[in-house]
Amino acid sequence: MNSKKTINTQGCNRLLSLLALLALVPFQLSAESARLPAGPSGQALAFTCAGCHGTDGSSVGPSMPAIAGMDPEVFVDAMKAYRQDERNPSIMNRIAKAYTDEQFEAMGWFFASQRLRLFPQPYDPRLAEQGARLHDDYCEKCHENGGRPGDAGTLAGQWMPYLHFTMEDFISGKRKWPRKMQRKVDAAIEEAGGDAIPALVNYYGSQQ
Amino acid sequence: MTPLNRRTFIQAAGGGAALATLGFPSLVLGAARRVVVVGGGVGGCTAAKYLRKLAPDIAVTLIESKPAYTSCFMSNEVLSGDRTLQSLTFGYDGLRGYGVEVIEDSVVGIDPERKRVQTAGGSRFDYDACIVSPGVGFKWDAIEGYDEQIANQSIPHAWYAGPQTQLLRNQIESMPEGGHVIIVAPPNPFKCPPGPYERASQIALYCKHHKPRAKITILDAKDAFSKQGLYIEGWTKLYGYGTDDSMIQWVSAAQGGAIEGLDASTRTLVGLVEDFQGDVVNIIPPQKANAIAFAADLVDGDWCPVDKRTFESTRHQHIYVLGDASSASKMPKSAYAANSQAKVAAAAIAARFQGKEPGDPTFVNTCYSIVGEDFGISVAAVYSLDAETNSIEPIPGSGGVSPANASPEIRKREVSYAHSWFKNVINDMMK
Numbered sequence: 001m002n003s004k005k006t007i008n009t010q011g012c013n014r015l016l017s018l019l020a021l022l023a024l025v026p027f028q029l030s031a032e033s034a035r036l037p038a039g040p041s042g043q044a045l046a047f048t049c050a051g052c053h054g055t056d057g058s059s060v061g062p063s064m065p066a067i068a069g070m071d072p073e074v075f076v077d078a079m080k081a082y083r084q085d086e087r088n089p090s091i092m093n094r095i096a097k098a099y100t101d102e103q104f105e106a107m108g109w110f111f112a113s114q115r116l117r118l119f120p121q122p123y124d125p126r127l128a129e130q131g132a133r134l135h136d137d138y139c140e141k142c143h144e145n146g147g148r149p150g151d152a153g154t155l156a157g158q159w160m161p162y163l164h165f166t167m168e169d170f171i172s173g174k175r176k177w178p179r180k181m182q183r184k185v186d187a188a189i190e191e192a193g194g195d196a197i198p199a200l201v202n203y204y205g206s207q208q
Numbered sequence: 209m210t211p212l213n214r215r216t217f218i219q220a221a222g223g224g225a226a227l228a229t230l231g232f233p234s235l236v237l238g239a240a241r242r243v244v245v246v247g248g249g250v251g252g253c254t255a256a257k258y259l260r261k262l263a264p265d266i267a268v269t270l271i272e273s274k275p276a277y278t279s280c281f282m283s284n285e286v287l288s289g290d291r292t293l294q295s296l297t298f299g300y301d302g303l304r305g306y307g308v309e310v311i312e313d314s315v316v317g318i319d320p321e322r323k324r325v326q327t328a329g330g331s332r333f334d335y336d337a338c339i340v341s342p343g344v345g346f347k348w349d350a351i352e353g354y355d356e357q358i359a360n361q362s363i364p365h366a367w368y369a370g371p372q373t374q375l376l377r378n379q380i381e382s383m384p385e386g387g388h389v390i391i392v393a394p395p396n397p398f399k400c401p402p403g404p405y406e407r408a409s410q411i412a413l414y415c416k417h418h419k420p421r422a423k424i425t426i427l428d429a430k431d432a433f434s435k436q437g438l439y440i441e442g443w444t445k446l447y448g449y450g451t452d453d454s455m456i457q458w459v460s461a462a463q464g465g466a467i468e469g470l471d472a473s474t475r476t477l478v479g480l481v482e483d484f485q486g487d488v489v490n491i492i493p494p495q496k497a498n499a500i501a502f503a504a505d506l507v508d509g510d511w512c513p514v515d516k517r518t519f520e521s522t523r524h525q526h527i528y529v530l531g532d533a534s535s536a537s538k539m540p541k542s543a544y545a546a547n548s549q550a551k552v553a554a555a556a557i558a559a560r561f562q563g564k565e566p567g568d569p570t571f572v573n574t575c576y577s578i579v580g581e582d583f584g585i586s587v588a589a590v591y592s593l594d595a596e597t598n599s600i601e602p603i604p605g606s607g608g609v610s611p612a613n614a615s616p617e618i619r620k621r622e623v624s625y626a627h628s629w630f631k632n633v634i635n636d637m638m639k
Contacts (some may be wrong), residue, residue, distance in 0.1 A: 038567075039568050040567060040568045040592075041567050041568075043555075044551070044568070044569065044570050047258070047548075047551040047555075048570055048572035049572075050547075050551075050632070050636040051547050051572070051632055051633045051636055052574060052625075052628070052629050052632050052633075054632050054635055055635060059632055060632055060635045061627070061629060061630070061631040062624075062628055063621070063624040063627070063628040064625065064628045089611060089614075089618070090618075090621070090625070091574060091588045091610075094606060094607050094608050095574075095588050095590055096606075097603075097605050097606035097607075098605075098607065099590070165621060168617075
């Protein structure tokens with residue numbers, strides 16, 4: 001369990017984080033199987049997601065987010081929010097209602113242990129440069145390392161159409177803002193106007 | 209051999225890669241096991257890829273008669289002109305990259321005693337497990353006067369994407385300005401339940417821009433259809449459905465939509481109540497499991513009964529039947545369903561080769577339909593096994609179709625989800 005502490009306190013690099021997560025997986029799974037009656041494994045559950053989110057969670061479809069390498073707590077929170085209709089209804093709210101908390105956790109651990117494969121996508125270099133500055137000023141504090149996978153989700157290299165949908169939902173009030181985020185986004189928009197969101201999205205999309 | 213527990217195996221194998229690709233430790237205990245996959249569609253390809261992912265020591269041979277796969281899903285967009293057939297066609301090199309041996313040949317028989325597959329090309333392939341995913345075949349005797357030759361030449365079914373899809377597209381493009389397109393929709397169960405209605409929608413999308421006085425009539429063997437409320441909402445909004453001027457008409461079985469015969473020379477359909485004549489006629493015939501399932505004695509009636517935990521045939525041991533040809537209780541005959549079933553079968557086979565009991569299965573179906581510009585709709589379901597009744601049942605309280613009267617933004621997003629869904633299904637099955 002020390003390894004998990006290392007991630008939180010020292011923010012070690014991605015490879016080490018991944019290995020640390022992996023070390024936890026066998027414990028997690030064995031605890032899981034001891035506690036639960038028979039049921040599908042985390043792997044079996046996660047395999048059913050691939051038709052929309054790509055094999056092992058690396059999506060090749062620009063409107064579907066990559067979920068490989070995702071922080072397991074972020075995954076579980078997202079699935080719970082969909083299950084409770086707290087996010088703009090997509091197909092996910094209908095799907096999430098089929099699963100228990102334990103199944104969300106099992107899927108979350110599976111995806112956390114997958115290597116995120118990123119695919120090139122077109123972006124506007126001028127906007128990406130502007131977005132990099134906005135990110136440093138307003139976003140980096142929570143979305144560390146340029147928005148690489150962490151406890152505030154995966155932004156770096158994420159599909160841009162998906163990021164646009166997400167920001168539309170926050171701004172139109174269809175998705176609850178995490179703590180402090182609304183203030184930060186408002187400030188970014190005050191600084192860069194209508195370019196702020198496209199700039200940030202292009203910045204994240206530029207990290208390939 | 210010293211037994212390895214899961215943890216030490218993962219450490220020994222170097223961590224990440226092992227867990228990511230194997231899932232379970234796969235120990236070589238003698239000669240390599242061989243799986244022969246019959247059919248290079250969604251079920252067969254997905255099973256082949258996942259077998260190699262789960263257990264790289266299993267030798268996998270996939271036998272398919274065509275050199276490349278052309279997807280039926282999204283092929284209705286060829287009819288509107290939004291997409292080419294080429295954009296739906298994919299070679300098998302991706303599977304070869306996973307170490308799957310892909311053979312271009314067609315299977316003519318399976319001997320369950322000798323565990324051997326026989327091909328038209330004269331080759332024999334021995335197997336430890338055989339996966340059969342042949343898709344649907346057609347009941348050619350159901351509509352008098354309609355046969356395979358007519359389908360190829362003048363009145364396409366286009367229910368497999370390929371030359372008939374292009375023929376139908378060409379016929380729609382060259383029909384008169386105020387032309388009449390007839391789609392004959394089949395009785396349940398059939399491949400892609402929302403497909404005939406998306407087809408009518410995509411033809412209407414083309415006609416709206418290029419032949420605004422054209423009419424499309426769906427003659428149905430049923431009184432209800434998949435995503436019906438959402439289609440009617442879309443047709444009403446986009447194509448004047450419900451008005452005298454509607455571009456699309458739906459004639460249910462009760463209204464005389466059931467068709468018994470065809471006069472191909474005049475493109476006239478013989479109904480129980482009245483006849484219908486079209487400038488372009490598309491007949492989607494009633495369906496059953498494809499021919500090899502019958503030749504291999506895997507059917508009971510029209511479809512192949514299976515143990516729902518593994519998709520192993522209940523008629524012959526060591527043969528697993530996936531996708532449209534299988535009898536899968538509440539799951540529709542869809543690409544996503546075949547993809548989901550294939551992973552369950554692959555995991556079961558990999559487990560059995562290791563002397564383990566297959567785990568509990570879980571299944572998902574998702575399906576998008578594009579009704580028109582910026583108007584996408586979907587259906588989703590998550591299923592579990594009811595082992596006592598050998599039945600796959602939707603999990604109560606989950607799944608369902610897109611909300612009625614959703615905002616234009618949601619409908620527009622579902623179009624982009626549909627296109628991303630397509631890319632990910634193709635990727636997951638064969639890339």
